[in-house]
Amino acid sequence: MVHPIRNIVIVGGGTAGWLTAGVIAARHRTRIGKDLTVTLVESPNVPIIGVGEGTWPTLRTTLSRMGVSETDFVRECDAAFKQGARFARWTTGKADDGYYHPLMLPQNFGQVNLAPHWLAGETDESFCDNVCAQGRICDDGLAPKTIATAEYDGLANYAYHLDAGKFAPFLQKHCCEKLGVRHVLADVEHVKMTEDGDIRAVGTAQAGEIEGDLFVDCSGFKALLIGGVMNVPFKDCSDVLFCDTALAMQIPYDLPDDPIASHTVSTAQSAGWIWDIGIQTRRGIGHVFSSSHITDEQAERELRAYIGPAADRLDARKIRIRSGHRETFWKGNCVAVGLAAGFLEPLEASAIVLVELSAKIIAEQLPACREVMDIVASRFNATTHYRWGRIIDFLKLHYALTQRTDSDFWRDNLRKESIPERLQELLLLWQYQSPWFHDEFDRVEEVFPAASYQYVLYGMGFRTHVDSAGLMRDAALAGRARRENAAATARLRSALPRHRDLIDKIVSYGLQPV
Ligand SMILES: Cc1cc2nc3c(=O)[nH]c(=O)nc-3n(C[C@H](O)[C@H](O)[C@H](O)COP(=O)(O)OP(=O)(O)OC[C@H]3O[C@@H](n4cnc5c(N)ncnc54)[C@H](O)[C@@H]3O)c2cc1C
Numbered sequence: 001m002v003h004p005i006r007n008i009v010i011v012g013g014g015t016a017g018w019l020t021a022g023v024i025a026a027r028h029r030t031r032i033g034k035d036l037t038v039t040l041v042e043s044p045n046v047p048i049i050g051v052g053e054g055t056w057p058t059l060r061t062t063l064s065r066m067g068v069s070e071t072d073f074v075r076e077c078d079a080a081f082k083q084g085a086r087f088a089r090w091t092t093g094k095a096d097d098g099y100y101h102p103l104m105l106p107q108n109f110g111q112v113n114l115a116p117h118w119l120a121g122e123t124d125e126s127f128c129d130n131v132c133a134q135g136r137i138c139d140d141g142l143a144p145k146t147i148a149t150a151e152y153d154g155l156a157n158y159a160y161h162l163d164a165g166k167f168a169p170f171l172q173k174h175c176c177e178k179l180g181v182r183h184v185l186a187d188v189e190h191v192k193m194t195e196d197g198d199i200r201a202v203g204t205a206q207a208g209e210i211e212g213d214l215f216v217d218c219s220g221f222k223a224l225l226i227g228g229v230m231n232v233p234f235k236d237c238s239d240v241l242f243c244d245t246a247l248a249m250q251i252p253y254d255l256p257d258d259p260i261a262s263h264t265v266s267t268a269q270s271a272g273w274i275w276d277i278g279i280q281t282r283r284g285i286g287h288v289f290s291s292s293h294i295t296d297e298q299a300e301r302e303l304r305a306y307i308g309p310a311a312d313r314l315d316a317r318k319i320r321i322r323s324g325h326r327e328t329f330w331k332g333n334c335v336a337v338g339l340a341a342g343f344l345e346p347l348e349a350s351a352i353v354l355v356e357l358s359a360k361i362i363a364e365q366l367p368a369c370r371e372v373m374d375i376v377a378s379r380f381n382a383t384t385h386y387r388w389g390r391i392i393d394f395l396k397l398h399y400a401l402t403q404r405t406d407s408d409f410w411r412d413n414l415r416k417e418s419i420p421e422r423l424q425e426l427l428l429l430w431q432y433q434s435p436w437f438h439d440e441f442d443r444v445e446e447v448f449p450a451a452s453y454q455y456v457l458y459g460m461g462f463r464t465h466v467d468s469a470g471l472m473r474d475a476a477l478a479g480r481a482r483r484e485n486a487a488a489t490a491r492l493r494s495a496l497p498r499h500r501d502l503i504d505k506i507v508s509y510g511l512q513p514v
Pocket of ligand 1: 011012013014015016017041042043044045046047048049050051052053054055164186187188189218219220221222224246248286319321337338339340346349350351352353
């Protein structure tokens with residue numbers, strides 16, 4: 001006798017819970033209400049974390065597949081466009097120290113690796129400007145598309161900045177009204193198990209027992225099911241990534257027409273860094289720091305000094321964070337997504353994208369019956385482990401390349417034992433060949449592709465030995481790519497509207513529906 005998977009129960013109604021519900025319900029929309037139910041149980045008493053405002057371009061596909069209108073999303077989530085991140089003071093700590101990690105690939109990236117050509121050229125132009133248009137688009141404060149561009153299309157690649165407090169309720173409405181997700185407002189208080197060690201039902205105070213065949217733990221830092229019931233240990237990564245506290249503030253614009261930056265700004269501090277994210281009505285600004293290196297009071301002083309008088313009379317919200325992830329993500333019939341699976345400092349906005357990618361695997365490989373669930377679980381675990389490992393490497397890269405020695409925090413970050421072995425190996429290799437397709441970035445849906453490593457390495461002054469034979473071989477392709485980039489940069493700078501103007505137009509008139 002087989003045990004079909006017919007009832008999926010998601011515990012938690014934050015960004016992770018609703019995105020997972022939406023991705024699964026959209027993928028299986030013809031089955032919902034027939035032989036499949038998706039139920040989301042959310043506590044009316046435990047608030048969502050309400051931070052997490054930087055995203056990755058995957059969110060466009062995710063929302064589009066869920067049938068969300070981009071216009072509605074921009075209007076209701078106070079959203080703006082994100083075209084990458086600018087990292088300030090990460091290399092030398094001086095005022096002129098900064099570089100972009102844009103979302104566009106280097107020009108003709110599939111045909112030619114421009115990195116050696118830039119390295120050999122000894123130009124004053126930054127790597128980013130030399131190979132793609134997006135740094136200049138961000139400098140000019142331009143949007144990645146025009147009002148005539150269809151929903152989810154872009155003239156430049158983009159993601160979003162959004163109001164996290166509005167995003168979960170927006171998704172909830174869409175999931176319940178359009179995708180048939182059942183919403184239960186109730187506190188999970190206990191769990192009923194089967195004899196085989198699976199979860200049979202969650203017991204709630206307000207709605208009794210809710211039975212399921214597959215349980216998705218989206219309960220946030222509490223990790224109610226994966227940690228509390230399945231007892232999967234937490235793998236701590238604070239020996240690599242030291243930041244463990246965030247202080248967050250919301251700063252309204254002075255004037256309704258103030259420019260909105262279309263990139264995240266990340267400015268290094270004495271023992272961490274400050275994020276600065278512009279949405280329609282305010283900036284979300286927060287200091288992520290290591291409490292082993294500075295006190296909360298010092299961190300708050302640095303945050304207030306960064307913001308200036310606009311921070312006077314406003315309180316900072318403190319959030320403790322624990323760097324790391326579960327040792328296993330899917331155990332038995334329970335899979336963890338979002339903060340329940342783990343968390344790493346939000347330096348490259350890698351959390352929501354991991355939620356999307358996890359939800360996508362669950363939806364696409366949804367086991368037909370319990371008998372095959374362990375096979376899907378083991379694949380899910382292998383892929384998800386790989387992703388967490390690569391994200392840890394990529395985040396540490398930002399620290400490992402610093403030349404700053406002005407505080408213990410930066411000096412400690414350079415200690416060899418704090419740098420993962422795989423990253424040490426790659427850093428050695430990259431002295432002789434620049435990251436490109438030949439590196440191990442070979443997985444489908446790599447969170448950070450080789451291009452991302454190039455932007456950070458060469459943005460932070462890393463040098464790779466240049467092979468002159470290779471330069472000669474690719475000279476014609478590189479020349480063409482450079483000319484095409486110069487032309488694309490000029491074309492986009494004249495065609496793209498001011499970011500604030502486009503957002504205002506979308507709010508007033510909407511984009512072309514797909
Ligand atoms: C300082 C900070 C900055 C961040 N910045 C970014 C960023 O820029 N980009 C990015 O991608 N990510 C970022 N993140 C991560 C991002 O916020 C989260 O990944 C995202 O919000 C998903 O959270 P969640 O849904 O897993 O958890 P939560 O939002 O905490 O939701 C947990 C849910 O579980 C429910 N729950 C808890 N207990 C029970 C119970 N007993 N019964 C029923 N329900 C229960 C709660 O009611 C809630 O609905 C940041 C995180 C932090 C801490």
